[in-house]
């Protein structure tokens with residue numbers, strides 16, 4: 314505030330009396346050189362008279378002389394006891410009131426601090442020697458680094474830490490070492506970890522989303538990805554809404570990982586006619602669209618009911634139609650959006666939906682069939698096993714700025730092959746885009 318008032322005062326003076334600035338400077342230089350030559354014999358009043366300094370200019374000349382002396386003393390970026398005494402002598406000699414002297418000294422000190430601070434962070438990191446210099450400057454001003462940064466440079470400091478964080482996560486990773494370094498840098502300029510977390514919250518959320526998309530790219534959570542995510546969720550300050558979202562996504566990815574590894578859930582569900590060693594992996598509302606081949610042509614009949622997936626069969630139950638389809642009779646599984654097209658020998662051909670979490674149900678079904686057969690069942694697109702190289706994922710993420718190519722959303726993002734792999738699409742940068750789950754589902758409905 315004091316700085317602002319000072320600035321307004323100077324600016325209005327500049328407007329009303331454009332030559333004043335030069336005049337003050339001229340007088341101040343004269344006074345300073347006489348101080349140096351006259352020493353103990355210096356007489357301010359006599360000099361004011363001989364230089365014909367107007368009374369209204371006197372306060373500014375006094376301040377300017379003292380400012381020169383301060384700047385000179387700060388040249389080595391510190392003020393010694395000797396220099397402090399010298400400065401006091403200058404203030405007394407030009408009869409500058411103590412309060413004004415303090416203000417000028419603080420202003421000059423702050424400028425020096427700013428200079429040292431920008432030098433220290435110029436290379437994006439703060440070395441111990443640089444920190445020591447900052448502390449030294451702050452001590453000379455009579456305060457601490459934290460006090461100066463939080464009072465005068467907090468926006469700047471937050472910007473600096475944010476830039477540092479962004480640089481660290483550019484490669485899509487954040488190591489423990491990088492994080493400790495960031496925390497140490499924040500502490501070096503006087504900010505606590507909590508304040509650091511506040512200033513990078515938005516970037517942190519986008520980064521967690523980035524790690525999630527990467528993990529989803531190969532459809533499963535590697536141990537490394539899991540520990541990175543756990544580390545980020547624990548360390549970063551995220552909004553409650555985002556946290557809930559991210560935790561849900563991680564849980565789902567973990568489930569998918571388990572399923573792809575053949576670890577299927579085992580549910581405690583009642584099953585009529587349960588066979589020996591039969592385990593229920595999935596149970597939920599579902600539908601079955603039966604294709605009837607009549608003389609008049611094809612007729613499709615939709616049955617709404619309940620679906621169960623066990624380790625040996627799929628069971629569909631509805632008022633009009635109940636049957637089971639042994640995994641060994643399945644010849645082809647093709648997910649189409651949220652319906653699953655099944656081909657089998659005997660009954661059970663048709664399209665199925667498996668409740669609200671169709672993706673997970675499809676994976677469970679697919680894994681159960683694969684396990685039961687020990688042989689290959691033809692797999693058709695839709696399962697997240699198509700590998701996109703890491704560098705391609707990185708470039709695609711940058712290209713779309715971490716947002717859905719269709720709607721711009723920055724959540725529920727997935728890498729998508731523009732031309733599906735099954736239709737000859739490649740894993741190249743040109744054929745991969747970022748889509749949110751909803752836009753991705755809309756797209757697969759159209760294909």
Ligand SMILES: [Zn+2]
Nearest residue numbers: 717720749752
């Ligand atoms: Zn979208």
